[in-house]
Amino acid sequence: MADRVRELASKKAAVIFTKSSCCMCHSIKSLFYELGASPAIHELDKDSSGREMEWALRGLGCNPTVPAVFIGGRYVGSAKDVISLHVDGTLKQMLIDARAIWF
Known part of the structure; x- marks a missing residue:
């Protein structure tokens, strides 16, 4: 299941x-929509493999397991981490670099 999570996380610029x-x-x-990104959203509670994906996310170091944010296929963190990146201006540049938004 960890391989499936990694595959899903790398299919789009923002997941x-x-x-x-x-x-x-x-x-x-x-926040992502306001920045102009259209991330792939995987709602674990609506997916038949959601519980297994949640365990796989935990195994990949995602704690808490949701929201788990990936940009350019790389895990960037949970809500606290993403908000910190947004406040210091890094998040927008990460989205631009990953081609999730264009400016």
């Missing part, structure tokens, strides 16, 4: 693993 009931997941998705 977010979420749960539909998670308010921080919703906030991170909204």
